[in-house]
Amino acid sequence: MYKVLVVSELKDFLFLALKEHMTEASFEVFTVPADTEEINEFVEPVDGILIYVDEKLLQQQQAINFLKDKAIAEDVPIFILGYEEDLEDLKAIISSSIVRRAFLRPLNLYVSKMVEKISETIKIYRQQKKILVVDDSGITLRNVKGWLGEKYNVILANSGTMAIKYLALNRPDLILLDYAMPVADGKQILGMIRSEPEFADIPIIFLTNRDDKESILSLQGFRIEGYLLKSMTPGQIIKCIDDFFELRKAHM
Numbered sequence: 001m002y003k004v005l006v007v008s009e010l011k012d013f014l015f016l017a018l019k020e021h022m023t024e025a026s027f028e029v030f031t032v033p034a035d036t037e038e039i040n041e042f043v044e045p046v047d048g049i050l051i052y053v054d055e056k057l058l059q060q061q062q063a064i065n066f067l068k069d070k071a072i073a074e075d076v077p078i079f080i081l082g083y084e085e086d087l088e089d090l091k092a093i094i095s096s097s098i099v100r101r102a103f104l105r106p107l108n109l110y111v112s113k114m115v116e117k118i119s120e121t122i123k124i125y126r127q128q129k130k131i132l133v134v135d136d137s138g139i140t141l142r143n144v145k146g147w148l149g150e151k152y153n154v155i156l157a158n159s160g161t162m163a164i165k166y167l168a169l170n171r172p173d174l175i176l177l178d179y180a181m182p183v184a185d186g187k188q189i190l191g192m193i194r195s196e197p198e199f200a201d202i203p204i205i206f207l208t209n210r211d212d213k214e215s216i217l218s219l220q221g222f223r224i225e226g227y228l229l230k231s232m233t234p235g236q237i238i239k240c241i242d243d244f245f246e247l248r249k250a251h252m
Contacts, residue, residue: 003028008052021115034060047122053082068094075170077125128153134163135178147234160189179208
């Protein structure tokens with residue numbers, strides 16, 4: 001049985017039908033409005049967040065950003081439901097990279113089929129290997145998400161601070177780390193991660209443009225599982241990640 005938090009300003013026929021079908025499908029459904037305080041008071045762990053989008057909800061940008069942070073921190077998928085224009089406006093706020101599935105109104109499938117797809121997606125999400133990608137480049141983050149997102153659960157962090165915040169609550173199966181970043185570079189972030197006993201054994205592979213000998217040698221003394229260059233083709237990068245997990249699986 002999956003637990004889903006439904007965030008909605010509407011209590012219309014579709015909302016009621018969706019809640020009914022989810023309950024019938026053995027979901028445990030919790031509902032809250034798009035209000036930061038009410039969302040913050042909700043501390044029950046869930047398996048997914050469904051946002052029912054309309055114009056009124058889009059006005060609650062603070063609550064939307066809070067939901068985004070909650071989904072990232074708790075490592076749960078976000079689902080969105082609404083008219084196409086409203087969904088595009090929502091993606092502009094929370095980034096489409098963390099939206100696992102979008103459902104358009106009017107629904108081109110039965111509500112029961114939508115519930116089935118949510119269930120399937122949560123199941124796959126929980127089974128996939130988790131890869132935390134740390135890079136200050138939004139383009140790189142989106143690209144890596146696109147390359148690996150079909151096969152892996154890819155979590156994005158645009159700074160070392162965001163990565164540490166995620167690690168405090170979640171444990172990925174692999175970290176892909178850039179070298180050249182502002183404030184704290186990849187080597188410093190690597191040092192912070194390795195200095196914490198609970199993070200120390202998380203596998204880390206560098207994915208970077210830095211191919212000079214000095215940068216590579218500076219990582220000696222730290223345990224890393226690989227060093228990949230962004231100049232590699234997407235296919236080569238995917239293969240390296242696949243090979244990494246296959247090798248670990250063989251040694252388990």
